[in-house]
Amino acid sequence: MRPFCMALLAVSILALAACSPEAPGGGEAVPPADAPPPAAQAPGETQPTTSVDPAAPFRADFALIGTEPFWRLDVKGTTLVLTRxxxxxxxATGAVLAASSGKATWTAESATPPVVATLTSGTCSDGMSDRVYPYKAEVKIGDLVLTGCGISAEELAKAPPQ
Structure with missing residues (x-):
């Protein structure tokens, strides 16, 4: 019976070794591309975190619009164009984007005078139409401060004319 136990032990060890494949040189092998996803982590283990770029929503072109006085600032990449x-x-060229969750600021310090445009998430009305914008806007040009609303250029193009 002893040879039977030894054979059973050997088969068990081989079966366990097959469950945890080893990469050449030791270490854990990478699962094949068609392998099912791994099971959820056990309670108490830390969950992996994913890095989210807060600037991602603001890498598009934007229109910042205000009334009384009427003004519009177009953000196209690193270029800011204010028309009144x-x-x-x-x-203003060479604007640098800084963003946190729901807020973006473009700063063109090399412009004369310097231009700083800020968008903050929040419902905004221009006070002149029924249009509702997804951002509040502020533009500083030297000592002048303009307040209004902001929207991505893509969303503005889709909106019905006012």
Missing amino acids: PDAPAIT
């Missing part, structure tokens, strides 16, 4: 009916257009 009562003043010449201001173009």
